[in-house]
Amino acid sequence: MFLPLALVSDITGELFRPFAVTVTIALAASLFVALTIVPVLAYWFLGRKPLSAKAIAKAEAAQAAAASGEDELERPTRLQKVYLPVIRWTLRRPAITLLAAVLVMGGTIATVPLLQTNFIGSSGANTITVTQTIDAGSDLEAKDAAATKVEQALLEVEGVEIVQSSIGGGDELAAFFGGGSDATFSLTTDEDGDQDEITAAVRAAIAELDDVGEITVGGNEDAFASSDIAIEISAGDEDALIAATTAVIDAVQDLEVTAEATSNLAASRPFISVDVDREAAAEYNLSELVVGSLVAQAMQPAASGDIELDNSVISIYLVDPDEPETLEQLREYELSTPTGDTVRLEEIAAVEITDGPTSITTERGVRTSEVTLTPNTADLGTAGAVVTAAVADLDLPEGASASVGGAVADQQEGFAQLGLAALASLLIVYIIMVATFRSLRQPLLLLVSVPFAATGAILLQLASGVPFGIASIIGVIMLIGIVVTNAIVLVDLVNQYRDRGMKVAEAVEHGSSRRLRPILMTALATIVALIPMALGITGEGGFISQPLAIVVIGGLLSSTLLTLVVLPTLYALVEGASERRAAKREARAAATESAAS
8 A cells, every 4th residue: 555655756755755665564564473473472372271161151152153143242342332322323324324424525525625735844943044135335344234233133033042143255356346245144043942933033023124135034944845935937038037037026025925035036246347349459469358367367366386384385376466446446457468568458348337147047048037935824735826826917028937836836746646646555455355355346335434534634634733745645545544444344244244144234233343342442542652743742753743643643533433333334225235136036036936836
């Protein structure tokens, strides 16, 4: 049943393939132990106890009753005393029972739109990264003042314990051209605090600041746990790309589901443009390449060699004493020509300050940009739908297009692949049951228990407030195996009673009451084992284990109840009809034989 998970690709497969292989091997090992070691241990510890005369007589009576097909319930347990009136009432009123089951299923389907969905929940890492983009024309002192203002605000946020800041760091040439690194703040938060609430508080504190540039907040999570929605934009030319990106930013940044939205095109910086006049430069026997090289040499220290001092090699750079420090000095900078003369740079080139992107991204030769949107809600499904609708309503420039991706695309792909894996698991289970029961009809009856597992799973997921993600679908696949196993245990005993000569209704009543305790024990043991995971107290892996445990617990609660009530009623209705048709055929055959004689 878990083997189809090993065929899932992308991030989902990387996460759960080891889980699928491990569970498959563990189940195979447990089957081997159950068929070999457990019987031996049972013989050693239980088989050597001598039976009393009363126990022997009771066992002989039970064997005789079983052989005659007259097995009766003797001294029902307290649990059976509660269950027997229920099963007898449902068997006498199958229409009401099945109608109630259909209503329950309809109510379950009606609650699906209320379910929050995501890809993978937040990992709960207690680190936050804040990036500050300051006016590129500002000097280092101005950047330090703006960064200090942000740092003080971050330290006042409740739950933030440590703030580590890094400001600037660019080289001399980058500083001259208006570049340099932005300010980055690494925040360490309280491990026991709600990380989502602390992140929201950080955003609120930063929003109140003025004159600090552009600030973005992002959790320091792994890539697979990111909930960011990426909007990919492409256009044939730069103007159309800028216009389309601006339109997308304007459309999504004020949505109710948006915490912040940024674009990689927004990272533009002013730079000094040296546009060489080829004809003017040629008069001095200079080319564009030579002019660019001379300007670079003037702006950067020249390497002149290495020296060894105290067993250490030190590189020597010579700084031009006439190095230009302002735009005007650069224009007046004199270049040496091949003829030995000099010429000022402004005589052969236009030197201006202009804005330009720090990077250019292309895909198959087409300029692209990306708008990254961070949702303010854990319900990625709703956020993705709202963003997709907003992007679809945009009137983009001709030749430009936008598509929603990121976590939304990962979620859709993961849900689709795991959905196919769940269907494959159901098909494998059905084929195995057909081969075991030698019937096409009874395995279908057994699979009826699976949809009812969704009732408890959805209701408990709604009650807990934990979104439904790919880990929840893994829980659904686990439920398939557990629920079908309980149904098999019940129906197999009912078939045994029928083989002994019991009528369908009688066999269903006896079989259901006898299998009540093992079915409840299986469900209760699994639920109790998963409670710590459902409460999220299992450590850093709780963002995966918690939704899985919630789905399994809720599904077992509803499916166990419905397996013990709906499945016996449906079995009696379907198999009882076959029994009645067979009885009519026998009666007609007997009547025909009697008439012929």
